[in-house]
Amino acid sequence: MEHLSEILKILDGALKANASMASNYAGLLADKLDSAGDAKHARMIRERLARAPSALLGAQDASRGISFGALPVDGESRLDTVDLSNPTVDSSSLLLPSAVDERIAEFLANIRYYDKLSKAGAALPNRLMAYGPPGTGKTKLARHIAAKLDIPLLTVRCDTLISSLLGQTSRNLRRVFEYAQQMPSVLFLDEFDALAGARGNERDVGELQRVVIALLQNIDALPESTILIAATNHDQLLDPAIWRRFSFRIPMPVPDTTLRMSLWHQFLGSFAPSSLDFPGLVDASDGVTGALIEQVCIDAKRVAVLEGENLVDEAQLFRRLGLALSLLQGVVLSTTQNEIHWLKAWAPKRFSLRALAKLYNMSNRSVTNILKEKKFSGQEKGQQSLITR
Ligand SMILES: Nc1ncnc2c1ncn2[C@@H]1O[C@H](COP(=O)(O)OP(=O)(O)OP(=O)(O)O)[C@@H](O)[C@H]1O
Ligand SMILES: [Mg+2]
Structure with missing residues (x-):
């Protein structure tokens, strides 16, 4: 049967006396029929x-006709636990290795053709889990x-769901x-690891174990057609039971040579000198x-703009990179x-x-004097000698 997942959602909405759920999915069904x-x-x-x-439907998002009830809040602090946004495909695209791109395309196709596939x-x-180092x-x-x-x-920042009140974290989860x-x-x-890493961590006792169980129950109660994405920097902390519930697991790697080339090009854009x-x-x-x-690109472009230039300076760009490293x-x-010592030790030929x-x-x-001045130079003692942590 066509459009079964929307019809089931409308039915769910009616059974739960949740008018906005029923009407949102009815709107989606109308779009699909159209x-x-x-x-x-x-x-x-x-x-x-x-x-x-209209009183039943809550606030209306004029552009989409989707209605949202009040955002869920933390029972203790009364702060919102969910951030609602409508992202658009922006000018800077996500650059990933082709194998990862393919998995993402598969995920999108699974969503788009869910009924047919089902x-x-x-x-x-x-359900997709993205894991990898910060900033990837x-x-x-x-x-x-x-x-x-x-x-x-x-978007739910999982750490904001964790409440000091007994049982509140699980309630926050359920509301979300x-x-x-x-x-x-x-x-x-x-x-995600803020929640899902809890089981088996000696520091965290009963309450956090209950959070993991609540998380598992919430995921299991979710219709499989509902789109769920989780992100973590600490995949090794995740409970295997949680891990199994994500059918698409996407590693977000630190970029290799080819990707770095594309990233530099993308972020410098027209500010890159031809040479x-x-x-x-x-x-x-x-x-x-x-x-x-x-x-680094933003920093170098900012310097250029403030100096009235429309191209970044190569030395400035490498300096910014050296400082970031x-x-x-x-x-x-x-x-x-x-700084001068560091740059000289980092890239002696360039600097x-x-x-x-x-x-x-x-x-x-003056530069010669500075480089002589220090008893230890970056090169003699290695760059670690400049650490003043
Ligand atoms: N592969 C990439 N392609 C395009 N932009 C990227 C890529 N990796 C990082 N960026 C840029 O880096 C910035 C930070 O990325 P993002 O916040 O998505 O990282 P993250 O993996 O969620 O990091 P964290 O674990 O710290 O939350 C983004 O603004 C994005 O433009
Ligand atoms: Mg992030």
Whole structure:
């Protein structure tokens, strides 16, 4: 039967006396009928919806006709536990290895053709777990998926669900899951390990174990067609029982050479001079994430704009990258002298005396003096010698 998942959701809404859930899914059904060429039936549904008492439906999102009840709040702090947004496909695309891209395309196809696949017994639950180091694009992936599907994104920072009150965390969870079922949406559990890593962690006793159990129950009670995405930096902390419930597991890797090349190009855009040493940037940024490359590009572009230029300066760009790498290693470069030492040790050929003098607006002699001044140079003792953590 066509459109069974929408009909079941409308039925659920009616049985739970949840008018906004029923009407949201009826609206979605009308859209689907419209795009399948069945305008007559779509109109009949919309006419019915227009007759529904508006008080029952809560606030209306004018652009989409989707109604949202009040956002769930933490029972203790009364702060919202869900952030509702409508992401659009933005100009900077998500750049991922082709195998990962393919898995994401499969996930999107599983959602789009869920009914058809389900009829053939070939559908997987619409659940995706993105895991990888910080700054590799996990949050961006959730936004990207919601934008592609053109439905709202409900972001839950899992750490905000954790309450000090006994039983409150489980109640918070239940409210969030119930809220997400009211409308076609992507439920995105960010920082997922805050919840799902609890079982087996000696520090956390009964209450957190109950949270994991509550999480499992909520996931199991969710219709398989509901779209659920979770993101974590700590996949090794996740309970295997939770892990099993996500049919799509997407590793978000630190970008390789090819991806770094694309990231530098994407984030510099028209600010890249034609002679820019892209291979040099790619080499020097081995092991860093897309987030760091983006940050370095923004910094370099800001300097350019403030100086009235429309191209970034190559030396400035490498300097920014070098400084970002120093921070990553926990090195605090609090003075120009330290910066100069660091850069010279990091990339001696690129940061020649002349280049450093130009970059810092000093004479060659001053740079020479600075490099001599310190008892330890970065090269002699290794860069760790500059650590002032
Ligand atoms: N592969 C990538 N493609 C495009 N942009 C990327 C990529 N990786 C990171 N970025 C950029 O880095 C920024 C941070 O990414 P995001 O917040 O999605 O990372 P995250 O994996 O969720 O990090 P965290 O674990 O710290 O929450 C984004 O603004 C995005 O533009
Ligand atoms: Mg994130």
